[in-house]
Amino acid sequence: MKLGVIQAKTRWNLAPWSKEDEQQARQLSELLGVPHLVAKLLVQRGYKEKESAENFLRGGEDRLHDPYLLKGMKEAVARIQQAAVNGEFIRIYGDYDADGVSSTSLLIHVFRELGYTFDYYIPHRALEGYGLNKGAIDLAAADGVRLIVTVDTGISAYEQVEYAKQLGIDIVVTDHHEPPDQLPDAVAVVNPKQGDCPYPFKGLAGVGVAFKLAHALMERPPMEWADIVCLGTIADIMPLTDENRVLxxxxxxxxxxxxxxxFRALSEACGIELDQVTSTTVAFGMAPRINAAGRLDHAKRAVELLTTGDYDEAIRAASSLDVLNKERQRIVDGIVKEAEQQWQGKREAAKAAAIPEPPVIVLAGEGWNVGVIGIVASKILERYYKPVIILGIDADSGMCKGSARSIEGYDLHAALTECDHLLDHYGGHQAAAGMSLHRDHLQAFEEKLGELALEWLTEQDWIPKTAIDLVCSVEDASVHTIGQLAQLEPFGAGNPSPRLLLHSAELSDYRTMGKDSRHLKLSLRSGRTALDAVGFGMGELSQRLQSGLPVDLVGELSINEWNGQRKAQLHIHDLYFGGAGARFPEREHFGQVYQLLKRKQRLPMKGIEQYLSEQCGWPEQTVTVMLEVFLELGFIAVDGTHFIVVEAPQKRDLGTSERYQEAKREAERLRSPYVPIEVMA
Structure with a gap:
């Protein structure tokens, strides 16, 4: 068996925790009747007072804000109601992603309920691109549309709104994206992110803004369609706080x-158990299928699914989305494989030229479907933790359309701004962006992005981080406490599933499980309390573990139900195991080695580390530290080629030794992959 250090894969960032935080958590635990760990997480997430914590845990429809606090809402409602009274033809204009589909579907239900004359339009991703376009406005004019209501789009459509006005079409914009400097001169612009909008919550999804419009039009919050709002909000990775949490x-x-x-048809087509649905189910089960329509075909298929009352029609639509999603997965896998080969070629070329590999991954290919390149970029980033740009090349025109994903510290929007002279179009934010450029500029583009990465990023920035909420003990992880953690759900952006650190947990046993022993199962113990921990895909680490030694684990708590039994379990995200060599001896261990020296009184310096190591079980390098501490404190001395024990030495505490303090700090630094933070600062 080969024992050794298991290094963590990421840098662990443990959030600070103070004595004041601890006091507030204890008070909150008593006032709310929740376990201490739940109260600590509430405090950690900013809910430190009883009222705010209760609102977070139990707040309902009464926590929704007045829709008329949104700038432009009064004008939007007046124009839509005027259209209804006059029998004008209204067109809902949405986006092709899951948020846009949800927004469009929601307003279809609302406008049906209110008896409006309307239809909807979503542009084709590949043929028309994102947002309002003049061709679609021409079609609206030809169809007799007098009012367009945008959802999840329109905030940047200044020119298109002007064009629509020339054709006699009014536009109400509802959107949630970052507003540009020049807003469209529409009849109304409703977006909580407008600089002078007093709305108290800025994190609404496009469907959330559409919901507020529906609330104002119906003079009540239409909670009967909260399922549609839930889908779009989760799919667009909006923060699950404030109103989003309620919805x-x-x-x-x-x-x-x-x-x-x-939804019933979709769950049947893709095997989702609706009675057990969670935010994770929506994010990874429903949303990809809704998105698949806009990526590979047309988003109207998904709208039809969410707005039909005919079950046979719904099953056909759901089945087609499931097929499209499988096709999307196949296409993504194919592009990822080609991209991997291209990247390995670049790495090998750099190695052959004896130069560093490119700091930014820029990969381009003819025929790569631009509807899925963002997914490909995310997968490549996950594997290599470098900024990634994936581009599809049009073979005829030579134009490249790209999607980018970044790491912390590398601002994509700022980087693209520096490359403005090479690009036709670009947009986005720090973590994700899109751009278009000619293939002739690709090399210069890659070189400039790489130069910026080397200029902006430090050595530490290239190591992925794991954010940790709290330190947790084995005793904290009871079935009851884990069940109470469900009060913090739904988890997602802005309210992630609690990630906890078990520091120096005793490893009582370990084994592999699953096919080919791919997975790792650990048994942790503290006194009489035990906890299982499971690491999927970590089976090979078992060869370097040893029972009876401490291990640091980062993961999420859950309840494992098997054969009618419910047991607490930690799902491991990352771990650190230092083996025996990473432990720092306690005072009694120093005492044991000192007693070994006293028995001999005089020992040759040559080979003493090996001798004492064999006697006490500590590694030779640790024994060396002990001897250095004893020398500094005057417990032993050097006599030529021998160590001798000093008779009647002055009594001094180990803590007064600078070498002891230095070695302890160093051992702690090496023992764990996070920068130590005082738990009770």
Whole structure:
């Protein structure tokens, strides 16, 4: 068996925790009747007072804000109601992603309920691109549309709104994206992110803004469609706090017993158990299928699914989305494989030229589907933790359309701004962006991005980080406490599933499990309390573990149900195991070695580390530190070629030794992959 250090894969960032935080958590635990760990997490996430914590845990529809606090809402409602009174033809204009589909579907239900004359339009991703376009406005004019209501788009459509006005079409913009300097001169612009908008919550999804419009039009919050709002909010990775938390919780509850024919058909087509639906189910089960329509075909398929009352039609739509999603996965896998080969070629070329490999991954290929390149970029980033740009090349025109994903510290939007002279178009933010350029500029583009990475990023920035909420003990991880953690759900952006650190947990046993022993199962113990921990895909680490030694684990707590039994379990994200060599001896261990020296009184310096190591079980390098501490404190001395024990030495505490303090700090630094933070600062 080969024992040794298991280094963590990431840098662990443990959030600070103070005595004041601890005091607030204890008070909150008593006032709310929740376990201490739950109260600590509430405090950690900013809910330190009883009222704010109760609102977070139990707040419902009464926590929704007045829709008329949104700038432009009054004008939007007046124009839509005027159109209804005059019998004008209204067109809902949405986006082709899951948020846009949800927004469009929501307003379809609302406008049907209100008896409006309307239809909807979503542009084709490949043929028309994102947002309002003049061709679509021409079609609206030809169809007799007098009012367009945008959802999840339109905030940057200044020119298009001007063009629509020339054709006699009014536009109401509802959107949630970052507003540009020049807003469209529409009848109304409703977006909580407008600089002078007093709305108290800026994190609404496009479907959230559409919901507020529906609330104003119906003079009540239309919670019967919270399931649709839930889908778009989760899919667009909006923060699950404030109103979003209320809407998503209500939506998940509604999904568990939904009357929406489309959701029932979708769950049947892709094997989702609606009575057990969670935010994770929506994010990784429903949203990709809704998105697949806009990526590979047309988003109207997904809208039809969410708005039909005919179950046969819904099953056909759901089945087609499931097929499209499988095709999307196949296409993504193919592009990832080609991209991997291209990247390995670049690495090998750099190695042959004796130069560093490119700091930014820029990969381009003819025929790569631009509808999925963002997914490909995310997968490549996950593997290599470098900024990634994936571009599809049009073979005829030579134009490249790209999607980028970044790491912390590398601002994509700022980087693209520096490359403005090479690009036709670009947009986005720090972590994700899109751009277009000619293939002739690709090499210069890659070189400039690389130069900026070397200029902006430090050595530490190239190591992925793991954010940790709290230190947790084995005793904290009871079935009852884990069950109470469910009060913090739904988890997602802005309210992640609690990630906890078990520091120096005793490893009582370990084994592999699953096919080919791919997975790792650990048994942790503290006194009489035990906890299982499971690391999927970590089976090979078992060869370097040893029972009875401490291990540091980062992961999420869950309850494992098997054969009618419910047991607490930690799902391991990352671990550190230092083996025996990473332990720092306690005072009694120093005492044991000193007693070994006293028995001999005089020992040759040559070979003493090996001798004492064999006697006490500590590694030779640790024994060397002990001897250096004893010398500094005057417990032993050197006599030529021998160590001798000093008779009646002055009594001094180990803590007064500078070498002891230095060695202890160094051992702690090496023992764990996070910078130590005082738990009770």
């Amino acid at each position: 998503v919780r209500a939506g998940l509850a509604r999904l568990q017993n939904t009357g929406n024919t489309g």
